[in-house]
Amino acid sequence: MSAQTQSGDFDIYATFQQFLQDEEISPPLAAISALAEAIVRSNAGTMFELVQALNDGAEELKRRSPNPISLNAGCELFIAFVTLFPHESDNFAELKKELEQQGRKYAAEALTFRDKIAELALGFIKDDSVILTHSHSRVVLKALLHAHKTKRISVYVTESRPRGLGLKTYETLTAAGIPCTVVLDSAVAYVMDRVDFVLVGSEAVVESGGLINYVGSNQMAIIAKAANKPFYALAESYKFHRLFPLSQYDLPTHNPNILSFPTPIGRSAGTDDAPSTSTPDIITKQPARLGTSSSSTERAMNQEQIAKNPGVDYTRPDLISLVFSDVGILTPEGVSQYLVGMFAG
Amino acid sequence: MAPAPTLDVHPVNGPPAGEPSAGQKSQKQMTKAERRELQEKQRAAKAAKAAANAPNGKLGGKAAKELSALAGAPSKKTGRPSDAASKPPPPGLVKAAQAKAGQASLADQSARNQARGLLIFSHFGLPKPVSAAKGDIHPAIARLALQFSTFKITGANARCIATLTAFKTVIQDYVTPQNNTLSRHLMTYLSPQISHLVAARPMSITMGNAIRQLKLDISGSDIDLPEQDAKDVLFRKIDTYIRERIIIADQVIQETAGNKIKDGDIVLTYARSSVVEKVLLEAHASGREFSVIVVDSRPMLEGKRLLAVLSEAGIQCTYLLLPALGSVISEVSVVLVGAHSIHTNGAVYSRAGTALVAMMAKRHSVPVVVCCETYKFSENIQLDSFTKNELAPLGDLFSSFPNNKPREYLTLENQPHLEILNPLYDLTPPSCITAVVTEVGVIPPNAISSIPVALGRL
Numbered sequence: 001m002s003a004q005t006q007s008g009d010f011d012i013y014a015t016f017q018q019f020l021q022d023e024e025i026s027p028p029l030a031a032i033s034a035l036a037e038a039i040v041r042s043n044a045g046t047m048f049e050l051v052q053a054l055n056d057g058a059e060e061l062k063r064r065s066p067n068p069i070s071l072n073a074g075c076e077l078f079i080a081f082v083t084l085f086p087h088e089s090d091n092f093a094e095l096k097k098e099l100e101q102q103g104r105k106y107a108a109e110a111l112t113f114r115d116k117i118a119e120l121a122l123g124f125i126k127d128d129s130v131i132l133t134h135s136h137s138r139v140v141l142k143a144l145l146h147a148h149k150t151k152r153i154s155v156y157v158t159e160s161r162p163r164g165l166g167l168k169t170y171e172t173l174t175a176a177g178i179p180c181t182v183v184l185d186s187a188v189a190y191v192m193d194r195v196d197f198v199l200v201g202s203e204a205v206v207e208s209g210g211l212i213n214y215v216g217s218n219q220m221a222i223i224a225k226a227a228n229k230p231f232y233a234l235a236e237s238y239k240f241h242r243l244f245p246l247s248q249y250d251l252p253t254h255n256p257n258i259l260s261f262p263t264p265i266g267r268s269a270g271t272d273d274a275p276s277t278s279t280p281d282i283i284t285k286q287p288a289r290l291g292t293s294s295s296s297t298e299r300a301m302n303q304e305q306i307a308k309n310p311g312v313d314y315t316r317p318d319l320i321s322l323v324f325s326d327v328g329i330l331t332p333e334g335v336s337q338y339l340v341g342m343f344a345g
Numbered sequence: 346m347a348p349a350p351t352l353d354v355h356p357v358n359g360p361p362a363g364e365p366s367a368g369q370k371s372q373k374q375m376t377k378a379e380r381r382e383l384q385e386k387q388r389a390a391k392a393a394k395a396a397a398n399a400p401n402g403k404l405g406g407k408a409a410k411e412l413s414a415l416a417g418a419p420s421k422k423t424g425r426p427s428d429a430a431s432k433p434p435p436p437g438l439v440k441a442a443q444a445k446a447g448q449a450s451l452a453d454q455s456a457r458n459q460a461r462g463l464l465i466f467s468h469f470g471l472p473k474p475v476s477a478a479k480g481d482i483h484p485a486i487a488r489l490a491l492q493f494s495t496f497k498i499t500g501a502n503a504r505c506i507a508t509l510t511a512f513k514t515v516i517q518d519y520v521t522p523q524n525n526t527l528s529r530h531l532m533t534y535l536s537p538q539i540s541h542l543v544a545a546r547p548m549s550i551t552m553g554n555a556i557r558q559l560k561l562d563i564s565g566s567d568i569d570l571p572e573q574d575a576k577d578v579l580f581r582k583i584d585t586y587i588r589e590r591i592i593i594a595d596q597v598i599q600e601t602a603g604n605k606i607k608d609g610d611i612v613l614t615y616a617r618s619s620v621v622e623k624v625l626l627e628a629h630a631s632g633r634e635f636s637v638i639v640v641d642s643r644p645m646l647e648g649k650r651l652l653a654v655l656s657e658a659g660i661q662c663t664y665l666l667l668p669a670l671g672s673v674i675s676e677v678s679v680v681l682v683g684a685h686s687i688h689t690n691g692a693v694y695s696r697a698g699t700a701l702v703a704m705m706a707k708r709h710s711v712p713v714v715v716c717c718e719t720y721k722f723s724e725n726i727q728l729d730s731f732t733k734n735e736l737a738p739l740g741d742l743f744s745s746f747p748n749n750k751p752r753e754y755l756t757l758e759n760q761p762h763l764e765i766l767n768p769l770y771d772l773t774p775p776s777c778i779t780a781v782v783t784e785v786g787v788i789p790p791n792a793i794s795s796i797p798v799a800l801g802r803l
Contacts, residue, residue, distance in 0.1 A: 207786065207787055207788070207789070208779075208780065208787075208789040209789055209791075209792070242786065242787075244780055244787040244789075246605060246679065246712035246714065246779055246780060247710075247712055250605070250712075317789060317791075332789075333789065333791045333792045334792075336788060336789050336791075336792035336795060337792050337794070337795035337798065339786075340785060340786050340788060340792070340795040340796075340798065340799045341795065341798050341799065343786065
């Protein structure tokens with residue numbers, strides 16, 4: 001089955017990267033815009049070929065992207081939209097243009113989703129709230145900044161190793177005048193009793209009602225449950241995904257290298273799960289990164305060791321209190337109902 | 346459906362209408378022991394009455410004589426009465442009547458056994474023997490009823506397909522009487538047939554849903570169509586139902602559930618689900634490397650058939666009985682089970698023992714995946730295994746314990762203070778289930794109520 005050859009002059013991944021340049025646009029939206037572009041450039045003659053071409057484009061994006069989950073959600077949403085779009089088959093070129101416009105319109109409208117979510121979350125943030133958040137999320141930042149206009153809040157944010165994105169959040173919040181403190185990833189349990197509720201963003205919200213987010217979210221959810229604190233997830237509707245992971249290791253991002261053990265030195269490297277490790281590196285003293293105190297006794301993981309760690313994890317739906325989305329405030333069960341209703345038709 | 350639980354524990358061959366009211370009035374005045382005595386007397390009297398009446402006029406003289414001989418016999422071995430009754434086939438008797446004689450003798454014998462009575466679970470009603478065909482029972486239905494009551498056809502899907510196929514034959518042979526229309530009369534014609542099936546074995550949810558759909562189709566059939574055309578329309582509808590809701594649904598489930606099986610996985614399954622069997626065979630055919638643990642339980646030991654099918658296909662299998670589950674559960678990657686039906690609150694009603702497997706898996710953080718077509722969805726809510734269940738019939742079928750002793754040593758029978766309780770189904774609470782795979786998607790158990798929404802769109 002030959003795919004529509006458009007890779008000659010049109011590189012979908014490059015277009016995708018281009019859209020991503022804009023800070024505000026998240027990967028799924030960029031994917032939708034890239035796919036909308038692909039529609040116009042494609043020379044498909046029928047709906048079937050067009051959907052085929054879009055699927056190929058989505059595959060390409062998934063392949064070349066390091067973290068494909070949220071991207072996947074956006075692609076699937078757009079392809080489902082294209083498939084279900086009512087069309088009269090007389091003028092296909094016009095149909096394609098129409099689809100492309102719809103795609104662009106959606107992407108533009110989607111930028112307002114974060115504001116909607118921020119407004120919804122406002123009702124749950126009381127004066128003098130102490131909020132715990134994880135790593136860096138644009139929608140959470142928007143919600144916090146929005147709340148700051150009318151209420152007093154203070155925020156704990158985790159450092160979120162290894163990428164240290166929590167510090168980015170710290171800078172943004174402090175610049176806005178919100179009292180903010182960075183806590184170690186391992187100090188989440190320590191701080192949980194001080195916190196009123198937990199607010200996190202998402203890479204994807206899955207069909208079970210669970211959450212896929214930067215590694216550390218699951219931990220936070222479990223600790224919040226143990227401490228009886230509400231755990232809220234903020235997610236735009238284009239992040240709802242039909243995936244259904246049965247466990248952490250059922251995620252598409254999980255590969256055999258993660259959490260693998262190295263082959264011992266001196267023995268033959270037999271059939272090992274970890275192709276990238278030959279001998280374990282002795283941990284070298286590296287200058288402490290990320291602007292924290294540069295004590296000479298501090299150590300850090302090297303790249304190889306970091307590569308064995310996951311980037312995202314899966315939080316079970318029973319640990320999540322509510323999911324705030326532009327379609328409304330949903331319980332985790334409600335997410336599933338929304339997804340089944342949306343994709344079953 | 347099931348008679349409301351009352352104090353007197355009669356088998357549901359039903360006490361004559363007059364009795365309960367008389368018995369209940371005085372029961373309030375009697376003590377417990379006196380009440381028990383009264384029950385025993387009533388039961389014995391009824392059992393004698395049941396044995397005395399030959400169940401139907403179709404019995405040849407020889408068979409009837411055997412029966413009355415049996416009625417007097419004080420001691421009975423399980424296998425013998427039915428053997429004796431079915432051994433000499435009086436010429437000209439329909440096979441069904443023969444088997445009915447066997448069933449009747451089983452009936453009077455089990456009636457005697459029920460003289461002790463089950464003190465719990467009696468509200469399900471004890472399995473009744475296939476009684477005399479009241480009115481016109483089509484031979485296809487009679488055959489089916491027999492197959493159901495002797496457990497030759499088991500499994501929700503198999504029963505539903507067999508029922509619908511039998512109904513096609515019945516509809517084909519049906520002739521609309523004068524001054525009547527197919528859409529109105531056919532249903533009244535089918536009702537006694539359905540009751541006959543229910544009497545043989547309580548209807549499964551799948552059969553219920555299919556028959557409801559059939560009734561809808563019949564009542565919606567066009568009055569103006571000539572009879573054979575109307576029948577053809579019905580046949581097409583039945584075929585479509587089977588194809589779309591069962592066959593094709595199974596194919597979608599095979600693919601979806603198969604994707605959850607990864608190379609190197611150890612899959613555990615319980616008893617024998619037709620859907621799970623298909624999933625495993627398909628996953629194996631697509632080249633996935635995995636091994637299967639088949640967990641089985643008495644008395645039905647359905648897992649043996651699954652084991653045979655899987656081993657034949659080349660899948661590495663382990664077979665063990667339910668009590669041994671604890672030893673292997675920590676090595677299992679995923680548990681795949683089928684379902685008899687699934688309820689709005691997400692509870693799964695399935696072969697007895699499934700709940701144990703699910704709870705054990707949950708305890709060890711093993712994901713439990715239920716494979717279930719949407720036509721098994723039942724809109725009521727079930728909270729436990731007692732309010733609705735089915736008891737396996739006593740008698741030859743399931744008294745093969747212990748296997749290595751001759752029949753005379755079937756010590757579980759014939760004990761005055763020992764009752765055998767054998768529920769066929771149990772309820773797995775939604776908290777133990779990780780995911781339900783249907784043809785409309787993978788659904789978490791607490792969102793099962795979204796199935797009607799999805800179905801409404803289809």
